[in-house]
Amino acid sequence: MNPYNLFRPALFALDPETAHDATLTSLNTAHCLGLSRLIPQPAPDPRTVMGITFPNPVGLAAGLDKNGACINGLAALGFGFIEIGTVTPRPQPGNPRPRLFRLPQAQAIINRMGFNNGGVDALIENVKRAKFTGVLGINLGKNADTPIENAADDYLIGLRKVYEHASYVAINISSPNTRNLRQLQGSDELDALLGQLKAEQEKLAQQQGKYVPLAVKIAPDLDAEQIKQIAALLTQHRIDAVIATNTTLSRDGVENLPHGNESGGLSGAPVREKSTAVIRQLAAELQGALPIIGVGGILKGADAREKIEAGASLVQLYSGLIYRGQALVRECAAAVR
Structure with a gap:
């Protein structure tokens, strides 16, 4: 039996954002009390990706712990890696509430959070406090009030600040909840952004004596030509990985459900x-030039295996955790072993 099933009705009776905050607080408390040691862990299944050895290939996607406030509590759930953020250079409140909606009939979530976070300096303090020794990704975004033509400045500020604290850095150019952000996936914009990020990564690697890989997170709402262009640019700029995918703007299959037409990203x-x-298309275009981290709609072990078979080297969970709890981590790890 999955113990999470006992708690889920109480959590689902709360407003989604309140439930989210309560869950993170509970995980932190369980960790502090030593109770997280009782959680059954997946069997070790090390994979080396981006030059990093991951204890198992099932990770936590960005968005669940935006400020890195619950790293140890989440790590205790058995993840092979944790990705925190999305974090912006300056603190920002995000969009007005309500901004998070459950669609239980579809095992889905719609969010329009808008990169609500305490800013990169607060995140770094949380990372230092956690003293986490596992694989930690830090996901970067731009502030909502930074003009899109200056977006690179925000990513460079974030990269410089988090570089020494991250196992890898993810660049989020695909959230639908920051105005115009997805424009950065366009050929010219992406070419310019990746050029600046790669130059900064090389400079930081020299200064700090360690190489921290860069991953780029893309949207699911791209056509075949856009995917082809993105794959070519990622290869050309020697980016270390691509995370596919973020949330979708599509409402196929949920348009008639309660909250189905709320604005935001559907996951x-x-x-x-x-x-x-x-x-699948990225894998065909990239031909192994860089690894893919697969994320999006993993609700059972077979879904994780499907991502690996399509060409992903690692997978990440988010919405599936809300519906299935920690048992999903072990189920996915077992399915892809």
């Missing part, structure tokens, strides 16, 4: 096929 089961299709 969970409805995005699974879209995400896997992007992974």
